[in-house]
Amino acid sequence: MARAPLVLVVDDEGPIREIVRRYLQAEGIDVVEADDGPSAVERFTTHHPDVVVLDVMLPGFDGIEVLRRIRATSDAYVLMLTARTEETDRIIGLSVGADDYVTKPFSARELTARVKALLRRPHMADSAPTRQEFGRLSLDDTRREVLVDGTLVALSALEFDLLAALSAKPGQVLSRRQLLERVWGFDYFGDERVVDVHIRNLRRALGDDADAPTWIATVRGVGYKFLDATS
Numbered sequence: 001m002a003r004a005p006l007v008l009v010v011d012d013e014g015p016i017r018e019i020v021r022r023y024l025q026a027e028g029i030d031v032v033e034a035d036d037g038p039s040a041v042e043r044f045t046t047h048h049p050d051v052v053v054l055d056v057m058l059p060g061f062d063g064i065e066v067l068r069r070i071r072a073t074s075d076a077y078v079l080m081l082t083a084r085t086e087e088t089d090r091i092i093g094l095s096v097g098a099d100d101y102v103t104k105p106f107s108a109r110e111l112t113a114r115v116k117a118l119l120r121r122p123h124m125a126d127s128a129p130t131r132q133e134f135g136r137l138s139l140d141d142t143r144r145e146v147l148v149d150g151t152l153v154a155l156s157a158l159e160f161d162l163l164a165a166l167s168a169k170p171g172q173v174l175s176r177r178q179l180l181e182r183v184w185g186f187d188y189f190g191d192e193r194v195v196d197v198h199i200r201n202l203r204r205a206l207g208d209d210a211d212a213p214t215w216i217a218t219v220r221g222v223g224y225k226f227l228d229a230t231s
Contacts (some may be wrong), residue, residue, distance in 0.1 A: 005119050006030045008049040010040040010066065011081065012058055020053060023112045029119075037061035041069050048076075051118050053111065054098075055081040056089045064092055071097040075157040077118040081106070094197035099158050100184070101194075117185045132167060134228050137206070137215060139167055148206060158183065159202045162195075166216060170228035173219045199224060 005028075009020050012035045021031045032047050034040040037060035044052065044066075052070065056063040067078055080093040080101040090101050099118060102111050132139045138147040144160050146153045155163070165182045166174060174182075176192040184194075199216060202208075208215050217225050 004028055004030045005051070006032065006047060006049045007115060008032050008034065008040070008043055008047065008052045008054075010034045010052065010058065010063065011055040012036060016055075019108050020111060023108045024115065027112060027116060029115070035059075037063070037066050040066045044070055044074075044076075048074075051077045051079060051115050053079050053081065053115065056093065057083075064089070064096060067093060067096045067098060071156070077157075079111075079114055079118065091197060094194060095201060097156050097201075099156075101191075120185055134167065134170075134215065134226075139164065146206075153205050155202070155205055158198060159205065162198055162202055163206075166224060166226035167228075170226050173222050173225045175223040179223065195223075 007024055007029055009017050009024075009031055010033070011017050011020075014035070017033045017035070021033065024031050032043050032049065034043045035058075037058045039060075040052075040054070040058070040063075043049075054063045054066060058066065063080060067080070070076065070078060075097075077100075078098045080090065080098045081104055082089040082093065082101055083104055090103075093101060100114055102114060131141070136149050138150075140146070141164065144157075146155055146160065146163060161183045162179065165179060176195040179195050180192060199218075200210075203210055203213075203216055206215060210216075210218060213227060215227055217227055219225055
């Protein structure tokens with residue numbers, strides 16, 4: 001029998017952890033909890049959760065540092081909790097590698113839906129795994145590896161899926177909403193700007209220049225397209 005999905009909920013406010021735990025458990029999701037930065041890292045290392053619900057403001061060290069430590073060893077899905085007014089926290093969190101964010105105060109129902117969407121996220125390698133060559137860039141769906149000039153590029157699971165979605169349609173413009181549906185899932189209803197931040201991270205990892213792109217071009221007011229250098 002397959003195990004239930006596991007979520008680590010990190011927040012220094014007990015009532016918030018309790019209500020999130022109750023909603024998640026009602027959906028058949030197991031929950032472990034942490035109330036500060038050090039315990040969050042310890043429980044992540046011990047339990048290997050599928051998703052982390054991570055508050056930014058924590059004792060010990062903050063959620064951004066927790067996220068950095070998680071990303072040093074894992075590409076588990078991370079959903080950040082930020083104050084409604086803290087735009088900087090959201091951008092930093094996404095830049096460090098968060099997959100999504102919810103602003104406080106939040107609806108427990110919405111947060112649960114976001115977690116379930118992350119757990120259901122399609123992986124681009126699930127269909128017709130192949131190795132694709134685009135000039136200096138090579139993408140292996142089976143191993144989920146990307147190489148540039150023969151050198152392995154470190155990408156998060158989400159960044160790999162984003163690149164796979166774009167490269168599956170060379171030259172075709174994909175809107176932010178289309179990318180959200182293909183990578184985050186059809187039931188994602190968050191801010192479309194998360195796509196822009198992850199595209200920025202992906203370009204940085206690939207060494208691609210947004211002003212003179214080799215692989216990922218911005219189509220103003222529409223979205224993004226993959227440039228196949230071999231075509």
